Amino acid sequence: MxxxxxxxxxxxxxxxxxxxxxxxxxxxxxxxxxxxxxxxxxxxxxxxxxxxxxxxxxxxxxxxxxxxxxxxxxxxxxxxxxxxxxxxxxxxxxxxxxxxxxxxxxxxxxxxxxxxxxxxxxxxxYGACEVVSGHRKLCVNPGSIISLVPLTRDVVVHTEGLKWRLNGPLEPGSRGLSNEAVSEEVTLDVATGLVAVVVVSHRT
Amino acid sequence: MxxxxxxxxxxxxxxxxxxxxxxxxxxxxxxxxxxxxxxxxxxxxxxxxxxxxxxxxxxxxxxxxxxxxxxxxxxxxxxxxxxxxxxxxxxxxxxxxxxxxxxxxxxxxxxxxxxxxxxxxxxxxYGACEVVSGHRKLCVNPGSIISLVPLTRDVVVHTEGLKWRLNGPLEPGSRGLSNEAVSEEVTLDVATGLVAVVVVSHRT
CATH class of the missing domain: 3.40.50.10240 (Thiamin pyrophosphokinase, catalytic domain)
Structure with a gap:
């Protein structure tokens, strides 16, 4: 529901x-x-x-x-x-x-x-934001801008389907901003910690 | 500077x-x-x-x-x-x-x-936001709306000069929102963790 x-x-x-x-x-x-x-x-x-x-x-x-x-x-x-x-x-x-x-x-x-x-x-x-831990699959248009913003200091993440693949610790900061989907399916595995995942709909 | x-x-x-x-x-x-x-x-x-x-x-x-x-x-x-x-x-x-x-x-x-x-x-x-750890003194007008938003899960905070005194753990969530200064001097002691302190200038 x-x-x-x-x-x-x-x-x-x-x-x-x-x-x-x-x-x-x-x-x-x-x-x-x-x-x-x-x-x-x-x-x-x-x-x-x-x-x-x-x-x-x-x-x-x-x-x-x-x-x-x-x-x-x-x-x-x-x-x-x-x-x-x-x-x-x-x-x-x-x-x-x-x-x-x-x-x-x-x-x-x-x-x-x-x-x-x-x-x-x-x-x-400007976009849609979801908090992710564990495994998450996103269905998006290739070329979509996707940001991963760590909400905790213990984030370890592995991604597939993003232009700049993230594989390991992701500290709070700007490193996960404005990545890009290169496939219709983007997978995120957040091994530890919490990540705010923002799919951007309006670039500025 | x-x-x-x-x-x-x-x-x-x-x-x-x-x-x-x-x-x-x-x-x-x-x-x-x-x-x-x-x-x-x-x-x-x-x-x-x-x-x-x-x-x-x-x-x-x-x-x-x-x-x-x-x-x-x-x-x-x-x-x-x-x-x-x-x-x-x-x-x-x-x-x-x-x-x-x-x-x-x-x-x-x-x-x-x-x-x-x-x-x-x-x-x-709508306001001014500062990240605080340790001791911080704010000079404000009594009646000012002040929010404490924990950015980490280990926040322990002690306040003076706020209407709803906070004294102990403050978990991420809405409990620290829209507090009110009852003095011209508000002191915050953030023993552990990080807190975003927002002094609101425009209520909605």
């Missing part, structure tokens, strides 16, 4: 929203994201939040997790836990990146924390 | 650029950022890159580090190394966040990699 979670970072383009909305069995929205989602003409099945500042709550299920306080889970984490609880095996986040860097970093770590429980992908108009 | 490094992420507002430009003794720009910097009416002392696609190279020092290839340092890292080499003890990055998430993550890890050699701050219109 595929869940789409909408967060309060930079809203995605309407085209991107439409693409992932069509694939979703469950759409969950944090209350901070409800404004742009409504403006985009999309209604979620569930909103996570207290909707305190909303004068016209939408006709959908609202799961009130109480007021946001530091030291609790973020709204993104609450939405993710709800999606997992309802059986999601694939979770796509939109609006989980840009704007506040603290939120972006925390959302990447959220994907790392729960990546063993579902396939979690953070998507924006 | 303070260096300002301009990268090819989301260009900052003119107001932000102007503020940091006035404080800088050295302005270094990656060649990808030269376009928006020129449009903003600002000229760097150094451009790092080959300027291959530039028909009118500006009248400044151009340090050609050869064509960008994966498995080498990123342009951001080359600019940072140049600034350190020229004696920078304080380095502010602008345009190092947003747009491509792989670049944003790599730039945060760049700040982590070199944080012992200079004070490195990634600034955008």
């Amino acid at each position: 595929t869940a789409l979670i909408l967060c309060n970072g930079e809203p995605p383009s309407l085209e991107l929203l439409e693409r992932y909305r069509q694939q979703a069995d469950l759409i969950v929205c944090t209350d901070g994201a409800w404004g742009w989602l409504r403006d985009a003409g999309c209604r979620p099945q569930v909103i996570v939040g207290d909707m305190d500042s909303c004068t016209e709550p939408p006709a959908c299920e609202i799961v009130d997790c109480g007021p946001h306080e530091a030291q609790e889970n973020s709204d993104s984490e609450k939405a993710l836990l709800l999606a997992l609880d309802r059986g999601a095996t694939e979770i796509v986040f939109l609006g989980a990146t840009h704007r506040r860097l603290d939120h972006t970093l925390a959302n990447v770590w959220l994907a790392a924390k729960y990546h063993g429980r579902a396939r979690i992908v953070l998507v924006d108009d | 303070t260096a300002l490094i301009l990268c090819n992420g989301e260009p900052p507002s003119l107001e932000l650029l102007e503020r940091y430009r006035q404080q800088a003794d050295l302005i270094v720009c990656t060649d990808g950022a030269w376009g928006w910097l020129r449009d903003a009416g600002c000229r760097p002392q150094v451009i790092v890159g080959d300027m291959d696609s530039c028909t009118e190279p500006p009248a400044c020092e151009i340090v050609d580090c050869g064509p960008h290839e994966a498995q080498e340092n990123s342009d951001s890292e080359k600019a940072l190394l140049l600034a350190l080499d020229r004696g920078a003890t304080e380095i502010v990055f602008l345009g190092a966040t947003h747009r491509r998430l792989d670049h944003t993550l790599a730039n945060v890890w760049l700040a982590a990699k070199y944080h012992g050699r200079a004070r490195i701050v990634l600034v955008d219109d």
Whole structure:
């Protein structure tokens, strides 16, 4: 089951929203994201939040997790836990990146924390990011730009199908940036550690 | 000596650029950022890159580090190394966040990699991010929103001057998000591990 979670970072383009909305069995929205989602003409099945500042709550299920306080889970984490609880095996986040860097970093770590429980992908108009450990096969167009960004200091990785083959330790830094697929199938074996794998859709 | 490094992420507002430009003794720009910097009416002392696609190279020092290839340092890292080499003890990055998430993550890890050699701050219109280990004192306005995002899994932190005092292990996740300064002086003691500390300037 595929869940789409909408967060309060930079809203995605309407085209991107439409693409992932069509694939979703469950759409969950944090209350901070409800404004742009409504403006985009999309209604979620569930909103996570207290909707305190909303004068016209939408006709959908609202799961009130109480007021946001530091030291609790973020709204993104609450939405993710709800999606997992309802059986999601694939979770796509939109609006989980840009704007506040603290939120972006925390959302990447959220994907790392729960990546063993579902396939979690953070998507924006510049690419798709997934946290990988162990074995992972990517089906891509040859020529696609793919970055491997280590999230831990113990990463050992072996790759096939990339122009610059990585085979051994990969320290945090810029060495894994902007690699290129030379095959329709790219395989990653992350022997130890966690790697954020970004398939770039918009080069800058 | 303070260096300002301009990268090819989301260009900052003119107001932000102007503020940091006035404080800088050295302005270094990656060649990808030269376009928006020129449009903003600002000229760097150094451009790092080959300027291959530039028909009118500006009248400044151009340090050609050869064509960008994966498995080498990123342009951001080359600019940072140049600034350190020229004696920078304080380095502010602008345009190092947003747009491509792989670049944003790599730039945060760049700040982590070199944080012992200079004070490195990634600034955008939503806040300022610094990687901290050991002891750090922040001078802020009471009420400021401050997030602590662990970058490693071994973080143990003790804080003073925050509304929700953190005292002990802080696992990667959302627990350290959106804390609040209750004093003009906030102290952080990061006993082990690395923490990205974000002082938020624009709440969303």
